[in-house]
Amino acid sequence: MDQSSSPNRDVLVLGAGFAGLATATYLAKAGHRVRVLERHDTLGGRARKFEAEGFTFDMGPSWYWMPDVFERYFEDFGADVNEEMNLVRLDPSYTVWFDDGPLQIPAGLNALATVFESIETGAGKKLRDFMAEAEVKYNIGMSKFVTKPAHNALEFAEWQTVVDATRLSLFTSFSTFARKHFSHPKLLQIMEFPVLFLGAKPEDTPALYSLMNYADTCLGTWYPMGGMNEIVQAMVRVAERQGVEFQCNAEVTAILDEGSRASGVRLADGTTMEAAAVVATGDYHHVEQTLLPAKWRRYDEAYWDKRTMSPSSLLYYVGLDTKVPEFQHHNLFFDTPFGPHATTIYDSHSWPVDPLFYVSAPSRTDLSVAPEGCENLFFLIPLAPGLEEQGNERDRYFEEIMTRLETHLGRDLRPHVIYSRSFAHREFEKEYSSYKGNAYGLANTLRQTAFWKPKMRSKLPGLHFAGQLTTPGPGVPPSLISGEVASRETSKYLHRQGILPEAASQVDLSVEHEHASRG
Ligand SMILES: Cc1cc2nc3c(=O)[nH]c(=O)nc-3n(C[C@H](O)[C@H](O)[C@H](O)COP(=O)(O)OP(=O)(O)OC[C@H]3O[C@@H](n4cnc5c(N)ncnc54)[C@H](O)[C@@H]3O)c2cc1C
Missing domain, CATH: 3.30.70 (Alpha-Beta Plaits)
Structure with missing residues (x-):
């Protein structure tokens, strides 16, 4: 980075997964000069791809769920998701292979209700009831829940907490909720699979996460032609249009704390980069325990061991x-x-x-x-x-x-x-x-939801965390949202420091207002 050009106005983003890409792009839109530092030679983090023997393999995510989140993301930067990617809706959404053979899960509620009815009398209607409740959870969750920085419980006091918490079924387990509707083991397995693959046992997962069933059945299972890494490519294009710079093969080995604030990073080659703020989107434990001086760590090894x-x-x-x-x-x-x-x-x-x-x-x-x-x-x-x-x-x-x-x-x-x-x-x-070699962060248990997740704001002023180990959690859409929320928190920090965006006079700062209205 050119050290002569106001280095203290720059924001450094560690990691180029979905969280890093989203953080950087929103910050750049708000007028900040942003550089993403990625240790690998390609971008995308867990969603990188590789080629071998004529095959192109996506390395991690394969389910494109919550299309509304991607749609809104691209819209925020004046882009159209359908122009950036060739998305197809899969029908059947997927096949479940039971010991007595395969069962195709068709796309859409009506078709799925027919399948459910054929397995358990009355289950078609119960599926509709289940989805009606799941839709409420999805809408409340997505509009009021996931976009909070979750610094503390007070943030959640403003909304009609009692009503909404009840409707979100935060304190009912997914397992109990599913069994209120269905009893056939096949139907229970179909309903429980979305939460199984993303975290904990259904009996330890709040029924809130039935919003995943709504996403799966009603919003659909999609696929970007070319592979899931196409999402990464599209996000990188949008980021570059906003002015984000990327540096691959840039392993961060320390976060610097000069002046008792996040003042830059040290790279593996020994060079340092100064910054006005840092957003770390690598795995939280790695960043806190190995990159941050001990006095700024909020959590210790015992904390992590209990997660x-x-x-x-x-x-x-x-x-x-x-x-x-x-x-x-x-x-x-x-x-x-x-x-x-x-x-x-x-x-x-x-x-x-x-x-x-x-x-x-x-x-x-x-x-x-x-x-x-x-x-x-x-x-x-x-x-x-x-x-x-x-x-x-x-x-x-x-x-x-x-x-x-x-x-x-x-x-x-x-x-x-x-x-x-x-x-x-x-x-x-x-x-x-x-x-511990985890694939997708923390399990979605009640005690690891919202303000019980590792905090987005570091004890070191000017350092924020984003990504699947902080709020709102694991998965591609949540990681992307996490980046958006962290960018807003970083913008606020910079404004408090009197560090206004370089391009403030030219850019549309409505991103702040958009954020605020969503929060
Ligand atoms: C096998 C698998 C299957 C999955 N399936 C799905 C699915 O089907 N659908 C879905 O929605 N989600 C799925 N997920 C979850 C989803 O992929 C993740 O939640 C999401 O990609 C995490 O994004 P992130 O930006 O938080 O983290 P990451 O993608 O891990 O990005 C962090 C980046 O930081 C970089 N980094 C770390 N440390 C440093 C350092 N010191 N210096 C520089 N760079 C550093 C890393 O190299 C990485 O690129 C799956 C995950 C896995 C692993």
């Missing part, structure tokens, strides 16, 4: 030299009971026997991600965070997936595997400095 982390994952990126027409784009293998698997993740912290797994097959929708006649597959097994590998776990679980697929498909896919790469705890730790 319920979301699962880690054992992932396989697999290329086949054949097509598998039985697969839909998203396939959930619920052909074994989840109870024992959940116990290994949340209670015994051990390796599971007969785990559930998920297969994404984006080449069923998008021929561009695999060579002709080939299939691009992504396998995911949720695992307890912090597990140590003893030796052959990766081969063993790969074999297990292949054997179970052979049972369902009636043919062996092993001879067709022409590419395979695995990714688990040690890669999450190495690539993202992820605490």
Whole structure:
């Protein structure tokens, strides 16, 4: 960075995942000069992609949910999500493979209600009732809940707390809520899957998160042609149009605290960069425990050890030299009971026997991600965070997936595997400095919701955190929202310091007002 040009007005953003991209873009729109520092050689964080043997693999997220969040995001920068990406709605949304065969989950409430009714008499109507309540939660949650910085409980006092908290079912578990509506085990598994993959057991997750079911069923499961990394590419284009600068291969090794405020960063090559404010979007534990001088840390190792982390994952990126027409784009293998698997993740912290797994097959929708006649597959097994590998776990679980697929498909896919790469705890730790190798942050338990999450505002003035470990939580849309909220908090900090945006006279500062009206 050019040190001669008012360095103390710059904002440095650590990390170029969704949170970092959103933070930087909103700050740039507000007129600040922003530079993003990313340790990897490509942008996107957990949503990076890689190419091998003619396949293009998305490394992390595969479900495009909450299209309204992306729509609004691009609108905020004068862009149109449908011009930035070629989005298609998937129908069926996904397939659940039970032990007695596959069940397709069609897109839309009406079609799904028909499927539910065919499994349990009366369940079609109950699904509509469930979704009506889930819609209320979604609307309250998205308009009043997720856009709060959640510094303290008082922020939540202004809204009709009692009414809304009751309607949000904050103190009812998801499990209880789902069982009020359905009793058939298949229906319960379908309803509980969105919360399972993002955090905790349904009995430990507030019913608030039934908003995920609403997102899934009513707002739809979408896919950007080209792959999920297309979202990253589109966000980078928008960021660059706002003037954000990116620096890859820039590993931050310390956050500087000259003058008892966040005054810049040190990089792995020993150089330092000055700044008026810093936003850190790498994993929270890594930033606080290793980059920040001890006196500014809000949390200690004991605090982190007591958190319920979301699962880690054992992932396989697999290329086949054949097509598998039985697969839909998203396939959930619920052909074994989840109870024992959940116990290994949340209670015994051990390796599971007969785990559930998920297969994404984006080449069923998008021929561009695999060579002709080939299939691009992504396998995911949720695992307890912090597990140590003893030796052959990766081969063993790969074999297990292949054997179970052979049972369902009636043919062996092993001879067709022409590419395979695995990714688990040690890669999450190495690539993202992820605490205990977690994949997607903290579990969505009640005690880890809103102001109970690790704070967005650091004890070190001028440093804010964004990303999946702070509010509002894990997932692509929440991380993106987190960046928006952190940018607003950083803007406020800079204004309090009298550091007005360089381009204040030219830019539309209505971003502040937009933020305020949403908050
Ligand atoms: C396997 C998997 C599947 C998922 N599936 C879905 C899904 O289907 N749908 C969904 O919505 N969500 C999904 N998620 C969750 C979602 O991907 C994440 O919540 C989101 O991408 C997190 O974004 P982030 O910006 O908070 O963090 P990250 O993407 O981790 O970004 C942080 C960035 O900071 C960088 N960084 C860290 N430390 C430093 C440092 N010291 N110096 C410089 N840079 C640094 C990292 O390299 C990284 O690029 C999934 C996640 C995983 C892992």
